[in-house]
Amino acid sequence: MKRNIISVSSLKKDFIVGEVTVHALRSVNLDITEGEFVAIMGTSGSGKSTMLNILGCLDKPTEGIYLLDGIDISTLNKNELARLRNLKLGFVFQSYNLLPRTSALENVELPLFYNDSVKPRERRERAIAALGAVGLADRMHHMPNQLSGGQQQRVAIARSLVNDPVVILADEATGNLDTRTSYEIMALFQELNAKGKTIVFVTHEPEIAGFTTRNVHFRDGNIIKENLVTNRGSAREMIMAMPLEVDS
Amino acid sequence: MNITNLSKIALNALLRNKFRAFLTMLGIIIGVASVIAMLAIGEGSKKSIQDQISSMGSNLVIVMPGTQMMGGVQQGNASSKALDVRDVKAIRLDCPSVSAVSPEVRGGGQVVAGGNNWPTTFYGGDVNYLDIKKVEVKTGRMFSEQEVASAAKVCLIGQTVADNLFGKEVDPVGQTIRFKNIPVRVIGLLEEKGENTFGMDQDDLLIGPFTTVQKRILAVTHINAILGSAVNEEATSQAVTEITTAMRTSHKLSEGEEDDFQIRTQAELVSTFSSISDILTTLLGAISAISLLVGGIGIMNIMYVSVTERTREIGLRMSIGGRGLDILMQFLIESILLSVIGGIIGILVGVTASAVIGNLTGWPIAVMPLAIVVSFLVCTAIGVFFGWYPARKAAGLNPIDALRFE
Ligand SMILES: Nc1ncnc2c1ncn2[C@@H]1O[C@H](COP(=O)(O)OP(=O)(O)OP(=O)(O)O)[C@@H](O)[C@H]1O
Ligand SMILES: [Mg+2]
Numbered sequence: 001m002k003r004n005i006i007s008v009s010s011l012k013k014d015f016i017v018g019e020v021t022v023h024a025l026r027s028v029n030l031d032i033t034e035g036e037f038v039a040i041m042g043t044s045g046s047g048k049s050t051m052l053n054i055l056g057c058l059d060k061p062t063e064g065i066y067l068l069d070g071i072d073i074s075t076l077n078k079n080e081l082a083r084l085r086n087l088k089l090g091f092v093f094q095s096y097n098l099l100p101r102t103s104a105l106e107n108v109e110l111p112l113f114y115n116d117s118v119k120p121r122e123r124r125e126r127a128i129a130a131l132g133a134v135g136l137a138d139r140m141h142h143m144p145n146q147l148s149g150g151q152q153q154r155v156a157i158a159r160s161l162v163n164d165p166v167v168i169l170a171d172e173a174t175g176n177l178d179t180r181t182s183y184e185i186m187a188l189f190q191e192l193n194a195k196g197k198t199i200v201f202v203t204h205e206p207e208i209a210g211f212t213t214r215n216v217h218f219r220d221g222n223i224i225k226e227n228l229v230t231n232r233g234s235a236r237e238m239i240m241a242m243p244l245e246v247d248s
Numbered sequence: 249m250n251i252t253n254l255s256k257i258a259l260n261a262l263l264r265n266k267f268r269a270f271l272t273m274l275g276i277i278i279g280v281a282s283v284i285a286m287l288a289i290g291e292g293s294k295k296s297i298q299d300q301i302s303s304m305g306s307n308l309v310i311v312m313p314g315t316q317m318m319g320g321v322q323q324g325n326a327s328s329k330a331l332d333v334r335d336v337k338a339i340r341l342d343c344p345s346v347s348a349v350s351p352e353v354r355g356g357g358q359v360v361a362g363g364n365n366w367p368t369t370f371y372g373g374d375v376n377y378l379d380i381k382k383v384e385v386k387t388g389r390m391f392s393e394q395e396v397a398s399a400a401k402v403c404l405i406g407q408t409v410a411d412n413l414f415g416k417e418v419d420p421v422g423q424t425i426r427f428k429n430i431p432v433r434v435i436g437l438l439e440e441k442g443e444n445t446f447g448m449d450q451d452d453l454l455i456g457p458f459t460t461v462q463k464r465i466l467a468v469t470h471i472n473a474i475l476g477s478a479v480n481e482e483a484t485s486q487a488v489t490e491i492t493t494a495m496r497t498s499h500k501l502s503e504g505e506e507d508d509f510q511i512r513t514q515a516e517l518v519s520t521f522s523s524i525s526d527i528l529t530t531l532l533g534a535i536s537a538i539s540l541l542v543g544g545i546g547i548m549n550i551m552y553v554s555v556t557e558r559t560r561e562i563g564l565r566m567s568i569g570g571r572g573l574d575i576l577m578q579f580l581i582e583s584i585l586l587s588v589i590g591g592i593i594g595i596l597v598g599v600t601a602s603a604v605i606g607n608l609t610g611w612p613i614a615v616m617p618l619a620i621v622v623s624f625l626v627c628t629a630i631g632v633f634f635g636w637y638p639a640r641k642a643a644g645l646n647p648i649d650a651l652r653f654e
Contacts, residue, residue, distance in 0.1 A: 058567055058648040079571045086569020097564045097651075101264040113253045114569040159568070 006032040011064035039209035042218030090160030092170035130158040150181035187235035258581035273590030275543025280594025282536035288602040290529030296612035330470035338498040343490035350374035372461025388421040388436030403456035404436040548634035563650030576643035583635025591627030
C-alpha cells in the first residue's frame with residue numbers, strides 16, 4: 001500500500017472577525033496518498049484556500065488532526081514548521097510571488113538558502129536542474145519582468161520543486177493565465193505527477209480539474225463530494241489539438 | 249540558517265534597491281563625515297594653539313603689574329604697582345630656578361624710512377631678551393651689553409617692518425630708521441615667525457635695548473613686564489614661587505597684603521586655551537552627533553517602510569522555510585550593512601573633507617584616530633539599534649498574513 005502523505009481528520013478552522021465567527025472549515029476528513037494529483041474544487045468562499053494554507057503549515061487549524069508525512073504538525077513550534085515547509089513542501093501561488101529584480105535562477109535558489117546542509121555549489125546545480133525540468137534552461141538569467149506570466153509561473157514551479165518536496169501545493173496556479181498557457185502549466189504538473197510527485201491543486205475550473213487524478217469538492221467548509229477522475233485528459237494532447245495562433 | 253547565506257540575502261536585497269540604499273546611507277555619510285571633519289578642525293586648532301604657545305618658550309614666566317587673575321575673576325582689589333629694573337635685579341639675585349631674566353618695555357608708534365612709514369611696536373629688552381622669547385637673528389647681530397648700558401640707538405627689525413620700509417630687495421641691516429622721529433640704526437634682521445594662532449603678526453616689531461626704549465623713545469622709568477626663563481619646564485611652578493617671594497620683598501609687601509603684580513606662565517596659557525578649544529570641539533562634535541542621529545532615524549524609517557513594502561516577500565520567504573529569526577537577521581544585517589557601508593564612506597569623505605578644508609582655509613586640521621574608531625562603532629550601533637525594531641516587526645509576522653498582505 002502507498003503511504004499517506006496527507007492525513008486530515010475532523011479539521012476545523014474558525015476566523016473571528018469582530019463579533020462574527022466565520023466557520024471556514026467545519027469538519028474536514030481527507031487522506032492523500034503518495035503519487036496522487038488532487039484537485040480541490042468549490043465555489044468562491046467554500047474554504048479551498050483555507051484548507052490549502054493549513055495543509056501548507058502556513059496556518060494552524062482551530063481543531064482537528066493533521067499528519068503530514070506521518071508528522072503531527074500540532075506538536076511543532078513555529079521554527080519546526082518553517083523547517084518542515086523548507087524540506088517537505090513546495091508552494092505555487094496564483095500571483096507567482098517571485099522576488100522582483102532577481103534573476104529566475106536566484107529566485108529558484110531561494111528555498112535552498114534556508115537549508116544549511118545545501119552548499120552553494122549544490123544549490124546552484126539543483127536550481128539549474130529545476131529550471132531545466134520546467135523548460136526554462138535558456139531563461140535562467142532573466143528577471144521576472146522579462147518573462148511572460150506563464151514563464152513566471154514555471155519559475156515559481158521550479159522554485160517549489162528545487163527542495164524535492166513530498167507534496168506540491170498550488171492555489172489557483174493557472175488563475176492568472178489564458179487557456180493555452182494554463183494547459184501548458186497543467187501539462188507540466190502532469191509530467192511531474194507522472195514522475196511520482198504528489199500534487200494538491202486548488203481550482204474552480206472543471207476542465208483544469210479534469211487533468212488531475214481525483215477531485216475533492218468543497219462547499220461551506222465541508223467536503224461534499226469526492227470522485228476519481230475516470231477519463232483523465234492529457235494537457236499536452238489538448239494543446240496539440242488546439243488551433244495554432246496565426247503567426248505573422 | 250548561517251550568517252553567510254543571510255548576509256548574501258541581505259546584500260542582494262540592498263542591491264535590488266541601489267538608489268534607495270544610497271539615499272539611506274547619505275544620512276549616515278553626512279553625519280559621520282561631519283563628526284570627523286568638525287572634530288578634526290577643533291582638535292587641529294587646539295594643537296596649533298598649544299604648539300604656538302610652546303614655541304614662545306614653554307618655560308617662559310611673565311611678571312606683569314596688577315592683581316592676580318584666576319579664571320578671569322580678579323582676586324581682591326589690591327592696587328597694582330608699576331614694575332621697574334629693581335624688580336628684575338631682585339629676581340636675578342634671589343631666584344635659583346630662573347635661568348634668565350629680562351625687562352620688557354614697549355611702545356607703539358610710526359616708523360619712517362625714506363619715503364615709507366609703518367605703524368609698529370618697539371620692544372626693549374636686555375641682551376638675553378631674544379633667547380627668552382625664542383627669537384633668532386637672521387642677519388646682522390644682537391645688541392651688546394655695552395649698547396644696553398649706553399642706551400645706544402640701535403634695533404633689530406622684524407621682517408614685516410623691513411618689507412614695508414625697504415621692500416624685499418634692500419638689506420635693512422645698516423640702514424637708519426626713525427621711530428617717533430628718533431633715528432635708530434638697524435643692526436639686525438629677525439628670523440620670521442609668521443602669524444600666531446590669534447592672527448597676530450609676530451614679525452611686525454622692532455627690538456632694541458630696554459634702556460633705549462625707556463630713555464630715548466618713551467621717556468619713562470618703569471618697565472611693562474619682566475620675562476624670565478625657568479631652568480626647565482618642570483621648574484616653572486618653583487620659579488613662580490621664588491619670583492613671588494622676590495617680588496613681594498622688592499615691593500615691601502607685608503604678610504596680609506595682596507600681590508600687586510601678576511605672574512603668567514606659558515603652561516597656564518596652554519591649559520586655558522586648550523580648555524577653550526575643548527569646549528569648541530565638544531560643541532562641534534555635539535552638532536554633528538545630532539546629524540548622525542538624524543541619519544540613524546533615516547535608516548530606521550527606510551527599514552520600517554521596507555518591512556511594510558516587502559511584507560509579501562517576507563511571507564514568501566516564510567513559506568519556503570524562512571524562520572522568524574532568519575527574517576529578523578536579514579533585516580538587521582541589511583540595516584547594519586547600510587550603516588556600516590555608509591559609515592566607511594562617511595569616514596573617507598570626512599578625512600578628505602578635513603584635508604580639503606585645511607587646504608582651502610589654512611586652518612590647522614588634525615584628524616583624530618579616536619573619532620574614526622568611535623564613529624565606526626557608532627554606525628554599527630545605529631544599524632543594530634534602528635534596525636532592531638523594524639526587523640522584529642518583520643520577524644513577528646504570521647506567514648499567511650504576510651502572504652495575503654495587500
Ligand atoms: N483571514 C481571514 N479572516 C477572516 N475570514 C477569512 C479569512 N480567510 C478566509 N476567510 C473566510 O473563510 C471563508 C473561506 O475562504 P477561502 O479563502 O478559503 O475561500 P476559497 O474557497 O479559497 O475562495 P476563492 O475561490 O474565492 O479563492 C470565506 O468566507 C472567507 O471570507
Ligand atoms: Mg482561494
